[in-house]
Amino acid sequence: MSQVSLRPRRSVLYMPGANDRALEKAKTLAADALILDLEDSVAPDSKVDGRDKVCAAVASGEYGKRELTIRVNGFDTEWHDDDLRAAAQAGPDAVVVPKVNSATEVHAIESALESAGAPDHTAIWAMVETPVAMLHAEEIARASDRLTVLVMGTNDLAKELHAEHVPGRAPLLGGLSLALLAARATGKVILDGVYNEVKNLEGFEAECVQGRQFGFDGKTLIHPTQLEPCNRVFAPADAEVDSSRKIIEAFEAARAEGRGVVTVDGKMIENLHVDNARRILAVHDAIRELAQ
Structure with a gap:
């Protein structure tokens, strides 16, 4: 998406x-x-x-x-x-x-x-x-x-x-x-x-x-x-948006450093969590665009 x-x-x-x-x-x-x-x-x-x-x-x-x-x-x-x-x-x-x-x-x-x-x-x-x-x-x-x-x-x-x-x-x-x-x-x-x-x-x-x-x-x-x-x-809550940004940032930082294990707020992060975070941010950005 x-x-x-x-x-x-x-x-x-x-x-x-x-x-x-x-x-x-x-x-x-x-x-x-x-x-x-x-x-x-x-x-x-x-x-x-x-x-x-x-x-x-x-x-x-x-x-x-x-x-x-x-x-x-x-x-x-x-x-x-x-x-x-x-x-x-x-x-x-x-x-x-x-x-x-x-x-x-x-x-x-x-x-x-x-x-x-x-x-x-x-x-x-x-x-x-x-x-x-x-x-x-x-x-x-x-x-x-x-x-x-x-x-x-x-x-x-x-x-x-x-x-x-x-x-x-x-x-x-x-x-x-x-x-x-x-x-x-x-x-x-x-x-x-x-x-x-x-x-x-x-x-x-x-x-x-x-x-x-x-x-x-x-x-x-x-x-x-x-x-x-x-x-x-049906809109992502502010907390969901903030958490999604943290997940993506942590994942990308870990990948840049060659690390295979990522944790955010004590939770193990996998590709499926990153995919979901990107979806949430896409929905958030699309709603903002519609409102402009």
Whole structure:
């Protein structure tokens, strides 16, 4: 993971694509990335209008350094093909596709985007939100170089599992782990699912902490009030940054002196610790760059 290619995705906020006020407000929010939504948040009779609005938003250049993506409607809807064509021509940072269940579907998305003239920088973000997707997560993640991010759809996953939403998410841990393993095995970014209780910020922060401990790169959000705790939890703490710098400095000094054993604060340091320290500093620097 290089500092050049790394892009912070701590907070990825869904914004309703047919809502002018929401699209305008999104320009000022401290989200690392935005998902301009054409699916769940847009009523059937507003789908075409919403499509026009999000494509215009992407083309406006008014969203600063925020990563800008469009979530299209699913494969089984009448709007899917037109959404993909319009999104390809708008050229967002990524197109988010719901309920991706197989490598075959990824190939179909990629082909449709390329046929419609999508620029090389427009990635695919695949939402994995069904039992089938959990069991085929690696093949989905590995299907295309254009696919860069897996997005957990935890609400739909819970529905299909007949599972309850409970603190700690015990019923979902198997699926979360499978998707995480797939992302890490294939070198892809993975985003945690949404937290539904927008007024329960204590519960939300606890789930952010759990997500970071699991290894998620960030979390998808449904309300701007969730931005601050999410950005804070998924950013390296000052103590982590300081410790990472010490580890790298000690390792490089030892290597220059021809020493094979390195200790920092009484702990033995190996290559894996150095790799992790470099990753933490890369995330830290990327967040600072985004804020400038």
